Amino acid sequence: MASNLTHRNRRRTLKAMHFVGLLLAMMVLCVPGLWVVLNSFRPTVEIMAKPPVWIPNELNLDHYRAMFGGVGEGGVPILTYFRNSLVISVTSTVIALLVGMGGGYAFARYRFRFKGAIFVGLMATRAVPGVALSLPLFIIFARVGIIDTHFGMILAYVAMNVPFTIWLIDGFFRQVPPELAEAAEIDGCTRWQAFWRVEFPVARSGIASAGIFAFLTSWNEYALASQLTRSVTSKTMPVGLLDFTSEFTLNWGGMCALAVLMIIPALILTFLVQKHLIAGLTFGGVKG
């Protein structure tokens, strides 16, 4: 009895400590985000207050109003930035996914010369920090004349994302047994049909997660975009944040409001696709 009781107590204590640990970790992760959201609704005085005001006295939409307001009233061309971000992120994600599917499938299924070396080479490109490339890219883009264009940004982001999508999708196709496509071919499919009707749906979750990662990378990227975009025609939202800095002031409230607008689409997308992110879809197709 007594040993049972101590055992149960120890289990409860462990559980409580586990909970507290998780809570602390979550707070560290979430506080900056919540702080951004909170600040976007508070007057600048309160944001800048020292010591910090933890519980807001007043919440309003002033920063949002100003942001959407005209130039000169603290407004920025937010809708244009949003459109730029969307066009660049979506297009580069779609292209990176298509190339990633082709490449990942090839790496997973076929044998060809220098396969290992090519794969390592692709991964090595990920080791180079994007900022290090910004100057060479800037010079080349300027020469070719694609600086400050959607096309240039899409090109840069596709190059950045393709190694990653290939690597991720390769892993997912490896988990799809080759017999599935063979069975489909025997059932009357062409090679192409076997891919789209059987292998693609089975690997869908993996492709979706590769898509999310690629989208978020492009959506949030700042370092390259700040170099390769100049004007309203191609500036993305992260670069747009800089519009809130001027020679003598920093409009923290406006920045936070724009940051919130940036977070929302990413959140929505993640929620939409998260059911595909649950792995284990292939379970049961082959021996259990």
Place this chain on the structure above:
Amino acid sequence: MAQVQLRNVVKKYGALEVVHAINLEIADNEFVVLVGPSGCGKSTTLRMIAGLEDISGGAVLIGDRVVNDLPPRERNISMVFQNYALYPHMTVRQNLGFSLKIAKHSQPEIDKAVDEAAEILSLTPLLDRKPGALSGGQRQRVAMGRAIVRHPDVFLFDEPLSNLDAKLRTQMRVEIKKLHQKVTSTIVYVTHDQIEAMTLADRIVIMKDGYIEQVGTPLEVFENPVNTFVATFIGSPPMNLLDGVIEGGQVVLADGTRIPVPPACHGREGQAVQFGVRADNIMPEGHALPPGAHMAGVEMTVNLTEPLGTETLLFAELAGTEVQAKMLNPRPVRAGERMVFQITLDKCHLFDAETGLTLKG
């Protein structure tokens, strides 16, 4: 329905030849089992018939058509894979109807064919489940259902039972045999399990290292193996082989034991041979079947026994080789006991020691 012919079929991977110019004719509605140890080329041969592997040389014919260069979908075959290869994102109904849907049959037609196949394999209650929610045996049945829905010319089975436990395997073996009776069709079945081969096949094809060793009905290959490989591969326990030399119409074993040359076997004086006898044909005196015309007696020491209920397997030693013998109406036997055994010579074999080929007939 159609016959299948392999004419000098070769498979090479680069410079490595894994199937060496094999010839085989499979009749319409015949159940043929390709059997052999792993790596013998049996699965590769099956996959060449299916069109999943390129054919490096020779010709494969299904019906009267050479199908060498036809993709799998144009060969009108269906195949059951070792790991079932069910489409995990589709329900059982969709899995079964997939081939008909691809062939653009109308929905009522598909439903009818699926219901029919589900009926034959008792899958009706499972039609709306996904493969993940099925047991191993049920998945196996779905895989077979997917194969029969299309009424193909030829069914191909690639080790379909090897992922099931022993009890289920026996059960599915019976189901496959029943299925063959119901949907009379040509079947090519690959397995490494000689018991499956013996119980299912109309004809067995025994393969080794990319060559066909012997083709025949189960009884033919059991009773008249052409070489020592077939002799030891088919039948359980495997045939005992004893090294010896022919001297004066007798086989003299290493320890000087003399056994008469079995009837219908021929060998030169002084030829090195292997004397082959199955456990069923070497039994202790008093525990054997009524003696036949040609018998020979040997005395052996029993080292180990395996009681199986109606019979007991005795592991004894003769001329330095372990010999398995069978004891009917068993009594307990002590290890180390010396017993006299009777060999039924009519059922024994003689093989050339060098080539391994039979010297019988």
